[in-house]
Amino acid sequence: GAVVSQHPSWVICKSGTSVKIECRSLDFQATTMFWYRQFPKQSLMLMATSNEGSKATYEQGVEKDKFLINHASLTLSTLTVTSAHPEDSSFYICSARGSLLLYEQYFGPGTRLTVT
Amino acid sequence: ELKVEQNPLFLSMQEGKNYTIYCNYSTTSDRLYWYRQDPGKSLESLFVLLSNGAVKQEGRLMASLDTKARLSTLHITAAVHDLSATYFCAVFGGNTPLVFGKGTRLSVIA
Numbered sequence: 623g624a625v626v627s628q629h630p631s632w633v634i635c636k637s638g639t640s641v642k643i644e645c646r647s648l649d650f651q652a653t654t655m656f657w658y659r660q661f662p663k664q665s666l667m668l669m670a671t672s673n674e675g676s677k678a679t680y681e682q683g684v685e686k687d688k689f690l691i692n693h694a695s696l697t698l699s700t701l702t703v704t705s706a707h708p709e710d711s712s713f714y715i716c717s718a719r720g721s722l723l724l725y726e727q728y729f730g731p732g733t734r735l736t737v738t
Numbered sequence: 739e740l741k742v743e744q745n746p747l748f749l750s751m752q753e754g755k756n757y758t759i760y761c762n763y764s765t766t767s768d769r770l771y772w773y774r775q776d777p778g779k780s781l782e783s784l785f786v787l788l789s790n791g792a793v794k795q796e797g798r799l800m801a802s803l804d805t806k807a808r809l810s811t812l813h814i815t816a817a818v819h820d821l822s823a824t825y826f827c828a829v830f831g832g833n834t835p836l837v838f839g840k841g842t843r844l845s846v847i848a
Contacts, residue, residue, distance in 0.1 A: 656835045665826065665840045666781075715780055717835075727836050732780040 624650045626718050628730035635706055643701045643733045645716030651696035652718035660713040706737040740765045740831040744839035751817050751846055759812040759842045761827035769830040770810045772801050774823045817846045
């Protein structure tokens with residue numbers, strides 16, 4: 623099946639700094655990528671949807687200036703958490719959908735972000 | 739707006755027992771997914787149900803879909819400890835991203 627990777631798998635950063643998370647589709651072209659956030663013992667919450675070459679569409683309540691999403695190519699999307707705060711600590715999971723299998727979403731392994 | 743409801747949210751069951759997790763969704767959809775998540779891990783795809791009446795089975799888990807009732811069930815047969823995890827159903831609402839239920843945290847105890 624299709625593989626989605628994320629890097630890093632975990633990161634610790636200090637308050638006020640920025641951190642970038644990469645999401646790659648390894649064996650297919652991801653026309654659409656999704657970023658989810660999951661707090662402990664909760665469900666996945668969609669943060670934003672991005673199409674290659676276009677600006678991301680953010681869900682209500684998600685600060686677009688804080689969570690910068692770039693989908694510059696068909697295999698790479700990045701999420702940058704700017705000026706991170708402890709409340710941004712969470713598990714971030716990306717998901718990708720290809721042009722050929724429009725109804726399938728493939729999930730990455732997740733990135734655990736801890737802001738101290 | 740598509741909404742997905744799961745119940746129960748928490749389930750503690752004894753080894754060897756059977757139980758069912760329910761997933762209701764609010765608008766028409768013919769694609770429903772079940773995922774398993776272990777602590778600290780991402781999602782593992784269990785089943786994709788594509789049409790009314792679809793039934794899929796893998797080991798001790800069996801999933802079914804009734805699109806008319808907008809209901810899917812995940813049935814656990816003779817539970818074992820290894821099945822302890824959180825199970826999510828998710829529904830595809832056309833060209834939108836998957837919408838997830840809140841998840842069912844399953845704990846299988848001896």
